[in-house]
Amino acid sequence: MNKVVAEVxxxxxxxxxxxxxxxxxxxxxxxxEGRNRDNLNCSNIxxxxxxxxxxxxxxLITGEGPNxxxxxxxxxxxxAHCPYKVYPDEIKASVEMCGASAQVAGxxxxxxxxxxxxxxxxxxxxxxxxxxxxxxxxxxxxNVFDGALLLGICDKIAPGMLMGAASFAHLPIAFVPAGPMxxxxxxxxxxxxxxxxxxxxIDHVALQRMExxxxxxxxxxxxxxxANTNQLVMEAMGxxxxxxxxxxxxxxxxxxxxDRISKDIAxxxxxxxxxxxxxxxxxxxxxxxxxxxxxxSGGSTNHTLHMVAIARSAGYILTWQDLSDLSEVVPLLxxxxxxxxxxxxxxxxxxxxxxxxxxLSKRGLLHEDVHTVAGEFxxxxxxxxxxxxxxxxxECGETKDPKVLISGEGCFREHxxxxxxxxxxxxxxxxxxxxAPEHHHVKAPARVFNSQYDVHKAYQAGELNQDCVxxxxxxxxxxxxxxxxxxxxxxxxNLQKAGYHVALLTDGRLSGASGGIPSALHLSPEAAHGGKxxxxxxxxxxxxxxxxxxxxxxxxxxxxxxxxxxLEKDEQTFGRWLFRSCRASVSPADQGATFLFxxx
Numbered sequence: 001m002n003k004v005v006a007e008v009x010x011x012x013x014x015x016x017x018x019x020x021x022x023x024x025x026x027x028x029x030x031x032x033e034g035r036n037r038d039n040l041n042c043s044n045i046x047x048x049x050x051x052x053x054x055x056x057x058x059x060l061i062t063g064e065g066p067n068x069x070x071x072x073x074x075x076x077x078x079x080a081h082c083p084y085k086v087y088p089d090e091i092k093a094s095v096e097m098c099g100a101s102a103q104v105a106g107x108x109x110x111x112x113x114x115x116x117x118x119x120x121x122x123x124x125x126x127x128x129x130x131x132x133x134x135x136x137x138x139x140x141x142x143n144v145f146d147g148a149l150l151l152g153i154c155d156k157i158a159p160g161m162l163m164g165a166a167s168f169a170h171l172p173i174a175f176v177p178a179g180p181m182x183x184x185x186x187x188x189x190x191x192x193x194x195x196x197x198x199x200x201x202i203d204h205v206a207l208q209r210m211e212x213x214x215x216x217x218x219x220x221x222x223x224x225x226x227a228n229t230n231q232l233v234m235e236a237m238g239x240x241x242x243x244x245x246x247x248x249x250x251x252x253x254x255x256x257x258x259d260r261i262s263k264d265i266a267x268x269x270x271x272x273x274x275x276x277x278x279x280x281x282x283x284x285x286x287x288x289x290x291x292x293x294x295x296x297s298g299g300s301t302n303h304t305l306h307m308v309a310i311a312r313s314a315g316y317i318l319t320w321q322d323l324s325d326l327s328e329v330v331p332l333l334x335x336x337x338x339x340x341x342x343x344x345x346x347x348x349x350x351x352x353x354x355x356x357x358x359x360l361s362k363r364g365l366l367h368e369d370v371h372t373v374a375g376e377f378x379x380x381x382x383x384x385x386x387x388x389x390x391x392x393x394x395e396c397g398e399t400k401d402p403k404v405l406i407s408g409e410g411c412f413r414e415h416x417x418x419x420x421x422x423x424x425x426x427x428x429x430x431x432x433x434x435x436a437p438e439h440h441h442v443k444a445p446a447r448v449f450n451s452q453y454d455v456h457k458a459y460q461a462g463e464l465n466q467d468c469v470x471x472x473x474x475x476x477x478x479x480x481x482x483x484x485x486x487x488x489x490x491x492x493x494n495l496q497k498a499g500y501h502v503a504l505l506t507d508g509r510l511s512g513a514s515g516g517i518p519s520a521l522h523l524s525p526e527a528a529h530g531g532k533x534x535x536x537x538x539x540x541x542x543x544x545x546x547x548x549x550x551x552x553x554x555x556x557x558x559x560x561x562x563x564x565x566x567l568e569k570d571e572q573t574f575g576r577w578l579f580r581s582c583r584a585s586v587s588p589a590d591q592g593a594t595f596l597f598x599x600x
Contacts, residue, residue, distance in 0.1 A: 023315025106139025136164025298417025338515030434515025475508025476526025
């Protein structure tokens with residue numbers, strides 16, 4: 001076992017002793033009440049059974065077999081969730097074969113950041129994670145369920161569902177993935193066309209035709225953004241079947257995996273001898289395994305928020321320093337977009353998550369004394385295959401493409417894909433694996449903006465043709481809900497392509513697909529919470545040194561007073577006023593940017 005991984009895990013457990021104990025006491029009290037539905041009266045059960053038919057209704061009446069709650073994020077706007085339309089009926093049929101029943105307990109919102117980026121809806125995106133957590137709790141609160149299956153994949157949805165499920169962790173609960181869409185046009189072409197549009201070289205129709213070739217069918221978007229990072233991390237944590245994260249939708253293997261996890265959860269309830277409650281899987285060691293996989297794969301910066309919030313939902317206090325220390329000893333073993341040109345389908349073809357888990361295990365970077373929702377750690381290094389129509393799990397072997405996934409000696413980079421930067425403005429994170437080494441250090445004057453839209457105006461006016469560090473403040477969770485600033489990437493990409501040394505410093509977020517530009521994100525404390533970034537002015541000299549792990553303002557800020565804009569003025573339309581209480585109570589970015597838990 002790597003010494004640093006062991007030490008980080010031990011200190012997480014030590015600092016979380018009180019909060020984890022309180023959490024486990026809550027879960028134990030729910031477990032000790034006995035089977036939830038046994039505490040309901042006949043009228044309660046009648047309501048739950050009223051619309052049911054056949055075996056489901058009979059099981060609800062007799063209570064002889066388990067009843068599994070399905071919480072779904074299905075809609076046909078989000079391509080990744082579109083396949084879920086047929087899952088409830090498939091799950092019901094599967095569990096009926098083992099004497100159980102299943103019901104759709106509830107649905108949760110699933111917004112697409114790809115649709116809302118650069119528009120008002122993005123200001124609600126991060127808060128939707130916590131609303132989803134609450135939605136899962138509402139769905140399972142009916143207490144007629146002996147276990148649950150979570151149908152959710154994308155950016156805030158999967159983390160939110162896990163956070164909500166953690167409050168019912170006396171039950172066996174697992175994720176049921178749906179897989180990525182087939183590869184469309186190359187990521188290189190996609191980036192080039194976006195930059196051409198930002199430079200005014202092509203029109204809107206040409207851009208639209210390209211985008212529709214990139215995003216063209218059901219399944220997750222194929223870049224390694226937040227959605228696919230969710231899937232990789234959840235599998236690494238043991239929250240789904242091994243090798244199931246990136247099996248394509250609408251295939252025989254995909255259907256067989258859904259069938260298996262449905263039956264596994266039905267057989268893991270307290271009614272049988274193989275009980276495996278979620279609390280036995282959602283442990284510090286499983287969480288650290290997820291973080292290690294995140295770092296080794298160069299996953300989304302959004303998970304510096306999500307993993308902290310997920311940990312809190314299970315009674316653990318995870319810090320950015322923990323992530324930073326782990327990043328120093330975890331090598332980068334995956335090389336896909338935005339770190340390189342291949343996409344998530346190339347990772348799956350190379351061996352996928354099981355091969356990555358095996359490679360990390362061989363290096364002593366994972367805890368092996370952990371349970372998964374349907375087995376043990378050793379099972380995570382197996383790959384699902386169909387033999388004569390029967391699902392089997394075979395030893396995963398080694399990588400089939402070392403240019404995409406390294407399983408033997410060597411690495412793409414010696415340190416993890418994410419890095420924490422500190423300095424006299426606070427602390428922030430960077431996806432360093434996506435930035436070429438020659439762009440790691442930028443020392444340049446600041447160009448300061450209170451809105452991403454003002455950056456676009458300045459660019460179009462030709463005011464950014466210089467070496468500069470673009471500062472976008474008042475984009476944090478308390479100010480504007482922490483919207484992603486992905487629309488800035490073509491602009492900054494063009495400036496970098498023109499030969500200028502540019503970087504981004506912000507208390508906002510970027511898409512998990514963003515790369516190439518050195519970007520210091522999630523700056524904490526944010527401007528709205530009195531962070532020193534609120535004192536910056538145009539021309540202040542910023543030293544952005546990713547290799548040294550520092551971002552500093554070299555100009556004295558002494559005596560300055562922040563000019564605070566009216567933060568609520570622009571947060572009223574398109575439903576944003578409904579989230580005012582969220583902005584008022586949200587925790588800092590380095591504590592998960594959540595309104596569900598008090599800052600520590």
